[in-house]
Amino acid sequence: xxxxxxxxxxxxxxxxxxxxxxxxxxxxxxxxxxxxxxxxxxxxxxxxxxxxxxxxxxxxxxxxxxxxxxxxxxxxxxxxxxxxxxxxxxxxxxxxxxxxxxxxxxxxxxxxxxxxxxxxxxxxxxxxxxxxxxxxxxxxxxxxxxxx
Amino acid sequence: xxxxxxxxxxxxxxxxxxxxxxxxxxxxxxxxxxxxxxxxxxxxxxxxxxxxxxxxxxxxxxxxxxxxxxxxxxxxxxxxxxxxxxxxxxxxxxxxxxxxxxxxxxxxxxxxxxxxxxxxxxxxxxxxxxxxxxxxxxxxxxxxxxxxxxxxxxxxxxxxxxxxxxxxxxxxxxxxxxxxxxxxxxxxxxxxxxxxxxxxxxxxxxxxxxxxxxxxxxxxxxxxxxxxxxxxxxxxxxxxxxxxxxxxxxxxxxxxxxxxxxxxxxxxxxxxxxxxxxxxxxxxxxxxxxxxxxxx
Numbered sequence: 001x002x003x004x005x006x007x008x009x010x011x012x013x014x015x016x017x018x019x020x021x022x023x024x025x026x027x028x029x030x031x032x033x034x035x036x037x038x039x040x041x042x043x044x045x046x047x048x049x050x051x052x053x054x055x056x057x058x059x060x061x062x063x064x065x066x067x068x069x070x071x072x073x074x075x076x077x078x079x080x081x082x083x084x085x086x087x088x089x090x091x092x093x094x095x096x097x098x099x100x101x102x103x104x105x106x107x108x109x110x111x112x113x114x115x116x117x118x119x120x121x122x123x124x125x126x127x128x129x130x131x132x133x134x135x136x137x138x139x140x141x142x143x144x145x146x147x148x
Numbered sequence: 149x150x151x152x153x154x155x156x157x158x159x160x161x162x163x164x165x166x167x168x169x170x171x172x173x174x175x176x177x178x179x180x181x182x183x184x185x186x187x188x189x190x191x192x193x194x195x196x197x198x199x200x201x202x203x204x205x206x207x208x209x210x211x212x213x214x215x216x217x218x219x220x221x222x223x224x225x226x227x228x229x230x231x232x233x234x235x236x237x238x239x240x241x242x243x244x245x246x247x248x249x250x251x252x253x254x255x256x257x258x259x260x261x262x263x264x265x266x267x268x269x270x271x272x273x274x275x276x277x278x279x280x281x282x283x284x285x286x287x288x289x290x291x292x293x294x295x296x297x298x299x300x301x302x303x304x305x306x307x308x309x310x311x312x313x314x315x316x317x318x319x320x321x322x323x324x325x326x327x328x329x330x331x332x333x334x335x336x337x338x339x340x341x342x343x344x345x346x347x348x349x350x351x352x353x354x355x356x357x358x359x360x361x362x363x364x365x366x367x368x369x370x371x372x373x374x375x376x377x378x379x380x381x382x383x384x385x386x387x388x389x390x391x392x393x394x395x396x397x398x399x400x401x402x403x404x405x406x407x408x409x410x411x412x413x414x415x416x417x418x419x420x421x422x423x424x425x426x427x428x429x430x431x432x433x434x435x436x437x438x439x440x441x442x443x444x
Contacts, residue, residue: 034281037273041285043293044166055239055297059261059290064270067263069236 001027006132097123100135107139121146174296174323177243181215181303183328183442185360186320190347191340192312195365196220196333198412199402199434200309201229203331205419206435208251212304212444215246217294218257219320220311221287222269227259231415235260243299250417256298258290292323304444314347318355328442329360331399334390336367337381341390348394360441361397362387363434369404370426380404399437402430 004019004026013036016029039046043058054060060072099107110118125142126134178184187200200216207214218226227233232247237260239245246254258269271286273279300306310316321327330351334344344362351357364387370377391398405427411418422428 033273034278037282038285041282041289042163042167043170043289044161044163046161046163048162049166049169052242055242055244056237056293058286059293062271062286062290063261064272065263065267066261067236070261071239 097126097131098133100133102136103134103139106136170292170296174292177296177298177300178306178324181300181306183305183444184308184324184326185305185328185438185442186219186308186310186317186330186357187333188310188317188330188347188351189312189333189340190314190343190350191334194333194335194340194344195402196312197225197229197309198408199331199333199363199365200307201226201412202402202408202418202431203435203438204230204253204307205250205417206432207305207439208253209419209423209432210435210439212439213302215254215300215303215306216249216256217298217306217308218255218259219291219294219308219316221258221290223311224257224259224262226255226309227257228415229412230255233259233264233415237261240299243297246298246300250420254298254300254303256294258294288319288323291320295323305439305442314343314350317347317351317357321355321357327357329358331360331363331438332396333363333365334387335365335381336379336385336387338385341385341387345390345394348390348396352394352396359394359396360438361399362391362394363399364388364401366404367401377403397437397441400430400434402434403427 001018002021004017006017007015013033014031016031017026018029019026040062043053060066060070066072107115107119107122122134122139122142125145126132126138129138129141131138187196187203189196197218197220204214204216216226216230218224220226227235227247230247230249230253232249232255235247237244237246237256244256246256247260249255262269270276271279271283273282308320310320317330332344332348332351334340348359348362351359366380367387368377369380387401388398403426405418405422405425407422407425408418408427411421419428419431423432
């Protein structure tokens with residue numbers, strides 16, 4: 001079976017479709033929030049780990065609010081906080097986030113001089129959350145997050 | 149039909165291998181720590197953290213290399229009590245730097261990662277609903293990292309200040325099968341001793357961690373002017389009888405001393421200023437009993 005496509009993550013879940021390269025038969029793996037969180041709790045990397053974990057990587061990346069000045073462990077595209085998204089990103093060699101058309105239009109409506117900063121903030125947030133596509137919903141989340 | 153153990157692969161994640169690497173890393177990190185002693189009690193508010201902080205200082209004064217792990221992830225207090233709450237851990241090579249308290253006692257605590265003030269520990273998740281299903285797993289993972297990813301150096305003894313609850317020692321023993329022993333802390337109240345009795349049984353019968361002995365905290369109040377001693381709690385059931393019932397050593401009693409509470413609030417060493425006080429002598433005596441038991 002080969003990875004074929006994926007949907008999500010959306011609202012904490014994602015679907016990954018595998019396809020048989022010989023006959024085309026497809027099966028799908030569906031994740032749910034609780035299972036994903038339990039896997040994340042183990043501090044392991046789905047899909048295998050070739051790099052060495054950073055010191056207190058799991059603690060620092062999982063704490064919702066931490067002290068200013070503590071080094072953050074910024075996840076790479078393949079090391080998102082969602083272990084399954086990380087695996088999928090790596091499998092599809094994805095290193096860029098995609099923007100939905102409405103989200104892109106909303107970004108374009110922002111004054112040009114602040115647009116790069118907004119784009120960076122939104123993409124950083126999306127990567128941290130394990131999103132692979134930036135939608136208007138994600139932009140709303142970022143806005144709410146920054147207003148906290 | 150195949151059983152779980154017949155499955156040749158987990159799809160390439162090698163979760164078991166990753167967990168095994170985590171355990172090996174933990175063992176390697178603690179290879180230079182001679183003894184790990186858990187300070188436990190089923191009951192909250194009996195003074196586990198007070199006893200931990202004071203014993204670390206006492207052992208340090210006696211020339212032993214002592215370190216402290218604050219394993220109370222949701223109610224961390226050791227960093228404040230030992231005056232290092234402003235330390236910000238940073239990574240150096242493969243681990244993070246602990247805070248260094250009086251006499252260069254290394255301390256690691258969740259407190260050092262949290263914003264100052266009243267921010268609680270909140271773990272990131274798509275939703276906080278249903279967190280009861282995974283929170284304890286995240287906490288064990290965090291505890292493992294606090295142990296394995298700290299530059300402890302060479303220690304004669306590491307004191308682990310546990311959160312209240314009879315189960316906490318068993319969790320730690322799962323993570324660290326070679327715990328040297330546990331100190332159990334109680335106060336002279338019937339309720340505390342009822343709960344602590346269960347913790348002693350849990351420690352010896354279930355977790356199978358040797359019980360070094362019982363420490364009685366807040367045991368009476370001595371007048372600083374005339375030396376008159378009176379009980380703090382009515383009834384005042386003798387903790388040494390609890391120790392007798394469970395056939396464990398009674399290590400001593402630490403009387404209530406407002407100066408001790410003040411020192412811990414301010415993060416300064418009580419033993420440095422008041423080694424000759426009744427409480428100071430009691431702490432030093434318990435430290436003597438501890439290092440004699442450990443054969444340091």
